[in-house]
Amino acid sequence: MTTTFSELEITADExxxxxxxxxxxxxxxxxxSDPLAVLSLVxxxxxxxxxxxxxxxxxxxxxxxxxxxxxxxxNPPSKAHLLGTDYLGRDVLARIFYGGRSSLSIGxxxxxxxxxxGVPLGAIAGFYGGWIDNLLMxxxxxxxxxxxxxxxxxxxxxxxxxxxxTMIAISFTWWPWYARLxxxxxxxxxxxxxxxxxxxxxxxxxxIILTHVLPNVMTPVMVQATMDLGSAILVGASISFIGLGVQxxxxxxxxxxxxxxxxxxxxxxxxxxxxxxxxxVVLAFNLLGDALRDAADPRTRRSVSAGR
Amino acid sequence: xxxFDYILKRLVMALFVLLSVSFFTFIIARVVxxxxxxxxxxxxPTREQIEKATIELGLxxxxxxxxxxxxxxxxxxxxxxxxxxxxxxxTDVRTFLPATLELVIAGMLIxxxxxxxxxxxxxxxxxxxxxxxxxxxxxxxxxxxxxLFGLLLQLxxxxxxxxxxxxxxxxxxxxxxxxxxxxxxxxxxxxxLTGNWVAFQDALKHIILPAVALATYPVGLAIRMTRSTIIxxxxxxxxxxxxxxxxxxxxxxxxxxxxNAIVPTLNALGLAFxxxxxxxxxxxxIFSWPGLGTYITNAVLSVDFPxxxxxxxxxxxxxxxxxxxxxxxxxxxxxxxxxx
Amino acid sequence: MGDxxxxxxxxxxxxxxRFETYAGTVHAVNGISFEIQRGEMFGxxxxxxxxxxxxxxxxxNAIPSPGKIENGRVLFNGEDILQKNEAQMQSLRGxxxxxxxxxxxxSLNPVFTIGNQILRQVRQHSARSxxxxxxxxxxxxxxxxxxxPKRIFSAYPHELSxxxxxxxxxxxxxxxxxxxxxxxxxxxxxxxxIQAQILALLAELREKENLSILLITHDLGVVAxxxxxxxxxxxxxxxxxxxxxxxxxxxxxxxxRGLLAALPDSVQHGQPxxxxxxxxxxxxxxxxxxxxHPRCSDAMEICSIKEPAQVQMxxxxxxxxxxxxxxxxxx
Numbered sequence: 001m002t003t004t005f006s007e008l009e010i011t012a013d014e015x016x017x018x019x020x021x022x023x024x025x026x027x028x029x030x031x032x033s034d035p036l037a038v039l040s041l042v043x044x045x046x047x048x049x050x051x052x053x054x055x056x057x058x059x060x061x062x063x064x065x066x067x068x069x070x071x072x073x074x075n076p077p078s079k080a081h082l083l084g085t086d087y088l089g090r091d092v093l094a095r096i097f098y099g100g101r102s103s104l105s106i107g108x109x110x111x112x113x114x115x116x117x118g119v120p121l122g123a124i125a126g127f128y129g130g131w132i133d134n135l136l137m138x139x140x141x142x143x144x145x146x147x148x149x150x151x152x153x154x155x156x157x158x159x160x161x162x163x164x165x166t167m168i169a170i171s172f173t174w175w176p177w178y179a180r181l182x183x184x185x186x187x188x189x190x191x192x193x194x195x196x197x198x199x200x201x202x203x204x205x206x207x208i209i210l211t212h213v214l215p216n217v218m219t220p221v222m223v224q225a226t227m228d229l230g231s232a233i234l235v236g237a238s239i240s241f242i243g244l245g246v247q248x249x250x251x252x253x254x255x256x257x258x259x260x261x262x263x264x265x266x267x268x269x270x271x272x273x274x275x276x277x278x279x280x281v282v283l284a285f286n287l288l289g290d291a292l293r294d295a296a297d298p299r300t301r302r303s304v305s306a307g308r
Numbered sequence: 309x310x311x312f313d314y315i316l317k318r319l320v321m322a323l324f325v326l327l328s329v330s331f332f333t334f335i336i337a338r339v340v341x342x343x344x345x346x347x348x349x350x351x352x353p354t355r356e357q358i359e360k361a362t363i364e365l366g367l368x369x370x371x372x373x374x375x376x377x378x379x380x381x382x383x384x385x386x387x388x389x390x391x392x393x394x395x396x397x398x399t400d401v402r403t404f405l406p407a408t409l410e411l412v413i414a415g416m417l418i419x420x421x422x423x424x425x426x427x428x429x430x431x432x433x434x435x436x437x438x439x440x441x442x443x444x445x446x447x448x449x450x451x452x453x454x455x456l457f458g459l460l461l462q463l464x465x466x467x468x469x470x471x472x473x474x475x476x477x478x479x480x481x482x483x484x485x486x487x488x489x490x491x492x493x494x495x496x497x498x499x500x501l502t503g504n505w506v507a508f509q510d511a512l513k514h515i516i517l518p519a520v521a522l523a524t525y526p527v528g529l530a531i532r533m534t535r536s537t538i539i540x541x542x543x544x545x546x547x548x549x550x551x552x553x554x555x556x557x558x559x560x561x562x563x564x565x566x567x568n569a570i571v572p573t574l575n576a577l578g579l580a581f582x583x584x585x586x587x588x589x590x591x592x593x594i595f596s597w598p599g600l601g602t603y604i605t606n607a608v609l610s611v612d613f614p615x616x617x618x619x620x621x622x623x624x625x626x627x628x629x630x631x632x633x634x635x636x637x638x639x640x641x642x643x644x645x646x647x648x
Numbered sequence: 649m650g651d652x653x654x655x656x657x658x659x660x661x662x663x664x665x666r667f668e669t670y671a672g673t674v675h676a677v678n679g680i681s682f683e684i685q686r687g688e689m690f691g692x693x694x695x696x697x698x699x700x701x702x703x704x705x706x707x708x709n710a711i712p713s714p715g716k717i718e719n720g721r722v723l724f725n726g727e728d729i730l731q732k733n734e735a736q737m738q739s740l741r742g743x744x745x746x747x748x749x750x751x752x753x754x755s756l757n758p759v760f761t762i763g764n765q766i767l768r769q770v771r772q773h774s775a776r777s778x779x780x781x782x783x784x785x786x787x788x789x790x791x792x793x794x795x796x797p798k799r800i801f802s803a804y805p806h807e808l809s810x811x812x813x814x815x816x817x818x819x820x821x822x823x824x825x826x827x828x829x830x831x832x833x834x835x836x837x838x839x840x841x842i843q844a845q846i847l848a849l850l851a852e853l854r855e856k857e858n859l860s861i862l863l864i865t866h867d868l869g870v871v872a873x874x875x876x877x878x879x880x881x882x883x884x885x886x887x888x889x890x891x892x893x894x895x896x897x898x899x900x901x902x903x904x905r906g907l908l909a910a911l912p913d914s915v916q917h918g919q920p921x922x923x924x925x926x927x928x929x930x931x932x933x934x935x936x937x938x939x940x941h942p943r944c945s946d947a948m949e950i951c952s953i954k955e956p957a958q959v960q961m962x963x964x965x966x967x968x969x970x971x972x973x974x975x976x977x978x979x
Contacts, residue, residue, distance in 0.1 A: 141321075142328040146620070147627050149586035154620045157608045158336050234453055238590055241455060243609055257455065261594065264459050265467045275456030283451035290447070545754035552710050553742025553769045553820065567759045642759050643804045 028295075037291030040284035047281055051100030060091035077269055084269040087259065092273050099251035099274065104281070106167055106236035106245075107229045113171040115225055118178025123209050123217065125179065126186025136183065140176035148173045149235060156244040166245040170235055174228070181224060185217040223293045230285030237278050253278050314639055322632045329624050333617045334378050382621070388614035390607070397618045400603060405622070406493025407477060408599035411591070412584045414496075414519035419526030419580060424573065427534025431569075432561045434539060442531055449528025455590040458521035462594070465517060473514055475596035482510040518595040522587055526580035533576035537569035544568075571642050578634045582627050656723075657828055657860045658684040658707070663720035665702055665711065665884075667931075674931040676702045676715070678884035678939075681958070684828075684877075689854055689861045691871035691892070694881035697928050700864045703881075704832045707862070708741050724828070743773040746821030750833035752813035756805035763801035766820050773824040788823040789816075791856075792849060811842035818849065822857065832864045847874050868907060872896050877965070880904050883929050883939035886958075890966035900961065900968045902944045938971065946972055 032038065050057060060081075073089035075081055083092035125136035143151070155169035189195060189212075198208050239245045240254025248255060253274040260271030381388065388397050423446075430442040465472040473479065477495055478488070486506045491498045496515065499508040541547065542565055550560055592601030600619055607615035665677035677699040684690040692700045705711045707722055709730055721728045729740065741747075749755045757765060763785070770781045782801070789797035792815040805813060814834060821829055831850065835843040851874055853859050863875055871878050872892060879889040880901065888901040899905045906924040908914060915921060926943035929935055935942065941951035948971060956969045 138328075141325055142332060145325045145329050145628055146332075146624050147582040147586045149583070149589070150620050150623055153586075153589075153604075153608065154333070154336050154616055157611065157616050158613075230451060237453065238455070241590060242593075242605055257453075257459075261455075261459060265463060268459075268463060271456075271459060275453060275459065278453050279451060279456060282453070283447065286447055286451050545749060545751065546757045548710070548712070549747075549749060549755040549817075550757070551741070552705075552708050552747045553824070554738045554740070554772055555742070555768065556738065556772075559768075564757055564760075568757070643806070 034291050034294075036287050040287040040291070043280060043284040044288070047100055047277070047284075048104065050097045051104050054094070054097035054101065058091065058094040058097055060094040074263075074267055076267070083273045084267075086256075086270045087263070092270055095251045095256060096253070096273055096277050099253045099256060100277070102163065102246050102250060102252040103233055103237055103240075103254065103278070106163070106170070107233035109167050110170045110174055110232040110236070111225050111228050113167070114174035114178055114228070115221065117171070118175035118180075119182045119214070119217070119221060121175075122179035122182030123186050123213050126183035127190065127205065127209055127213060129187075133183070136179060140179055143173065143176040144180075146173065149238060152235060152239060153242065153244065156239055161244045161247055163246050163250075166236060166239050170232060170239070174232065177228075178221065178224070181220060182217050185220060186213055189213055189216055219296050223289055223296060226292055227286055227289030230282035230289070233285075234278065234282055315636055318632060318635050322628050325628055326625065329628070330379060330382065330621060331375065333621050333624075334375050336617060336620075388618055390612055390615045397615055400615070401600070401619065401622055403493075404598060404600045404603045407597060408585075408588050408592070408601060410494040410496060411515065411518055411522060411597060411599060412581065412588050413494075414515055415522035415584050415588075416526060416577070416581055418519060418523040419530050420577065422523075423527045423530025424534050427531040427573070428538055428561055428566055428569075430531060431535040431538030431542065432557075432565075439535075442535070446528040446531035446535070449524045450532065451528075452524050454521050454524050454587050455594055457524050458518065458591055458594045461517045461521055472517055475514075475594075477514050477597060478507065478511055479514070482507050486510075518591050518597055521594075522584055522591050525583055525587060526577065529576050529580045529583075530573065533573045534569060537572045538565055541565045541568045567641065571638050574634050574638060578631050581630050585623055585626065655686040656683050657686040657688075657725060658862070659721075659723040660703070660707070661721040661723065663703060663706060663722070664718040665699070665706060665715060666718055668714045668716070672932045675934055676884055676931055677706070678934070679720075680881065680884065680886050682879045682886060682889055684860055684862060686827075686860050687854065687858045688877060689851070689863060689875045691875035691878040692862060692864045692881060693866065693868060693871050693878055695866055695928055697931065698881040699884040700881050701832055704747065704830045704862065704864050707830055708745060708747060709737055710741065739773070742769055742821070743824050744826060745828045745830065746824065746826035747830040747832065748814070748817040748821060748834050751837045752810060752817050753805065753837075755817055756813060758805055761802055761804055762808070762816055766801075766816070766823060769820055770823050785819070785823055788819040791822070792816075792819045792853075793845075794819065809842075810838050811845060814838065814842075814846055815849065818846075818853070822853070822859070826859065828860045828862070830862045830864070833866070834863070835870065836865070836867070843870075850874065868896065868911065880907070883935070884931070885939060885969065887940065887970070888966075888968050889958075890961075891964070894966045900966070900973060901970050902946050902972070903940050906943075938969075948972075 073085055073087055075085040075089075077084040081091045081093070083096065086092055086095060121136060125133040151173045152166075152169045155172060156166050159165035159169060195208060195212060198212060199205075236245065237252075237254030237257070240252045241258045243255075243258065245254060246252040248259075256274035257271045257278075260267075260274065264271045386396070386398065389395065390397050390400060393400065426442050426445075430439045430446075433439055462474060466474045486504055488495055488499045488504060488507045488511070489502050491501060495511040496508065499505070499511055538561070547560060547565060550564055555564070588597075588599065589601035589605060591597065592599045593605055596602075600623065604616060604619045606612075607619070660680060660682050663677050663680045664675075667674040667676055680699065680703055682690070682692070692703065694700050702711060702715065706717055707724075707729075709717070709722075709732070711717065717730060720730070722730050724740070724745065729737065732740070756762070763782070766785045767778065767781050770776065770784060771778075774781070774784075776784060785801070786797040789800060794800055794812060794815050800808065800812070800816065808816070818829075829850075834850070835846050838846065847870065850861060850863075854861055863871065865871060875892050877890065878892050878895050879886045880895065880903065881887070882903050888895055888899065888904050895904060896908065899908055903924070906922075909922040910924060912921060924943055929939055937950075937952040937954055938944070938947075938956050941947045944951065950971050954971075956971045958967050958969050959973045960967055961973065
């Protein structure tokens with residue numbers, strides 16, 4: 001997108017006194033000027049807020065958690081129930097809020113665990129090289145050989161359907177990507193002289209990894225993690241859709257679609273709302289990740305050009 | 309000859325990975341679940357039944373023996389027996405695999421034919437309205453849950469427009485009056501090969517919606533990957549050199565730049581293929597498509613381990629083979645690949 | 649000026665080029681003018697950032713965005729090519745005007761063979777069949793001194809050495825009928841011995857094929873060896889133009905003097921190296937008056953107010969833009 005000149009103008013008092021404009025503030029500036037990125041952030045915050053404060057946001061808290069309301073089942077969207085009611089008469093909007101708790105947290109937990117396991121392993125493998133590196137590469141090769149969703153399904157099936165098991169199963173398939181990413185970054189960092197310099201003055205390896213390697217690999221990891229949040233939520237929803245995840249009556253967007261699909265053609269608002277929720281959240285994460293990545297890379301950082 | 313060595317190395321690696329994968333699936337099958345023997349017997353097993361099953365299934369032998377028997381079986385083509393259907397899994401897989409393959413290939417073709425050219429245009433004319441529109445489409449494709457899109461397509465084309473069927477591979481009438489001769493199991497191919505145009509049209513009608521639904525992610529991915537690699541490639545000096553030698557823009561975009569951009573895109577498409585393989589599972593459920601996806605879902609719901617594991621193995625083998633194929637194609641297109 | 653018998657192949661008139669970046673407008677070129685005669689090797693010399701490379705690209709109207717030509721004319725054989733449309737430019741580029749760049753590795757497409765690339769260019773600019781184009785290419789490979797044309801033809805760029813690749817680039821330029829070659833730092837990325845070979849090749853081609861060459865470089869030594877006339881550029885302007893002998897051995901402009909004095913060879917062994925104090929202006933903040941005046945030891949009051957005009961000296965064709973020789977000379 002071409003931006004007009006004035007939006008990115010750097011005024012004199014914004015420049016730090018030594019005359020340099022820091023990388024981070026350029027990134028933030030570029031990010032801030034992308035309306036889509038800001039919009040995505042807002043959407044995500046709304047969903048997260050809704051999930052956390054669900055009981056206070058809807059008069060139908062009990063229904064959200066599962067209490068049926070048979071008399072009003074299958075009501076189309078109305079003033080009383082903004083998104084209608086489901087097959088047990090529960091308010092769909094409330095179910096979406098509560099479902100967000102399950103679906104969103106799967107995403108965050110999975111990425112968190114994957115980063116927690118993958119990043120250190122990748123850094124160690126990349127830094128030390130040798131047999132440690134080889135071993136890690138072989139292990140990740142095996143994991144990456146499986147189609148991701150499939151492995152998660154197989155593991156979840158083996159472990160039994162539940163929220164925790166789903167989370168474990170999906171994280172298990174996800175960490176190799178981070179290990180690989182960080183390993184590659186570490187290897188290219190190793191070539192740079194500041195690592196050699198630190199070594200030559202006797203800084204112990206673990207310290208080098210902690211203070212030099214990790215901070216530098218965090219940017220691509222952050223970008224990847226942001227985009228993965230969306231994918232993780234999608235995978236979680238897919239597993240619930242099949243029936244392996246969260247069990248009723250707990251609300252979850254994936255199970256809502258699975259159940260709602262049966263009468264989707266006649267009463268689309270149930271599965272439709274859940275689907276739209278997933279779509280919006282994943283879209284927002286993807287846009288966010290894209291914007292982050294564009295802002296981080298000086299080549300793609302939006303420069304003010306005079307158009308074509 | 310450098311390329312030949314490279315390909316050979318990749319083959320060996322693939323073999324190694326295959327072995328490890330089989331071991332892994334074995335672990336999932338035997339070690340992880342609490343009691344495979346009990347699962348085999350069925351609901352409410354008695355002690356004697358469990359004991360009998362344990363001996364029958366060879367579960368009392370040490371793990372290594374079990375693994376060897378398992379591998380031995382696989383090499384002979386015996387994938388085990390399904391707990392639910394009590395049929396050899398191999399037969400089931402033979403029946404269902406072509407259906408899934410047809411669906412996935414159709415989806416990938418759509419993705420390639422639509423996605424790559426759009427990605428090239430989008431990257432070449434960066435910042436234009438076409439670029440914005442394409443990026444919107446691609447990001448929606450990547451974010452949209454395929455199963456939701458499938459449902460929406462059904463809503464639109466079946467419920468409201470009545471143009472296309474709701475599900476299945478072929479309508480009952482056609483299967484009765486113009487049945488397709490089974491050559492490969494891929495309906496579109498078989499009906500075309502035997503000149504059965506009525507069936508061909510019918511099968512086409514049935515495959516469009518699920519293939520498009522399945523293609524949502526791959527199309528989005530193809531556009532994004534192609535676009536970003538084209539942008540990178542276009543900033544290279546050799547593109548400028550081509551420009552100052554008077555080469556036409558169209559040639560620069562679609563020949564000189566694209567050939568450089570295609571390699572990472574192929575990688576991404578490999579990923580997309582895998583995603584499709586597993587995404588097909590969900591699409592098959594929605595469209596009642598009789599493929600491996602439906603098969604494995606039923607297996608999951610009835611906790612039919614042998615099936616789950618075998619199908620995982622089969623799909624993984626495909627994945628590995630596709631990646632290998634992609635590597636080989638890459639090596640052929642880009643001469644520098646072999647230098648690594 | 650000059651001999652009535654000479655024939656100007658290229659004339660650049662008051663060229664102005666700017667770049668719109670997110671940090672502001674960069675004035676890369678601020679009124680560059682020079683002339684090149686047919687069959688002449690002309691040097692455009694200056695430090696990084698003086699606008700010389702951009703000028704080279706402007707001669708083909710191929711400046712990458714966000715750059716724009718604000719003003720000026722570029723006359724090739726008398727026609728202003730800045731007025732031509734894209735189709736006409738495409739036939740000129742790589743045809744009668746060719747350009748080679750600093751890094752020959754980066755200039756060749758890595759996934760196509762050399763043969764594929766040269767054929768594409770040759771057939772773009774002529775109506776030859778594949779066989780004819782191949783023979784034509786082989787011929788030029790020989791002319792630039794490449795042994796075993798067949799092998800080179802079927803090789804990929806990464807299989808060739810730097811010197812060979814640069815010869816290939818030159819061959820590619822010539823094979824499409826170039827009358828005028830723009831060489832942007834053609835030897836900077838090469839080893840010293842290869843440098844000498846490439847320069848000798850260029851000189852030879854100039855004689856045998858009557859090729860006119862614009863050599864853009866920061867290396868005064870290269871210019872001294874190979875060029876007949878030279879223009880010295882600073883901050884997007886030409887500060888001194890003339891015969892190489894005049895300019896480099898009797899420099900008039902303080903900047904040229906400074907450049908020559910800064911060469912390691914110009915001081916006695918053991919003496920400190922001479923630098924020009926200060927730094928090159930960054931193009932974002934234009935300097936009033938003469939752009940060199942903050943660093944000039946001969947600066948006068950008028951230098952900070954008024955930009956000096958190009959003044960013709962008595963020796964033939966020697967032009968300087970400096971108040972020392974112009975109106976303010978006797979103040």
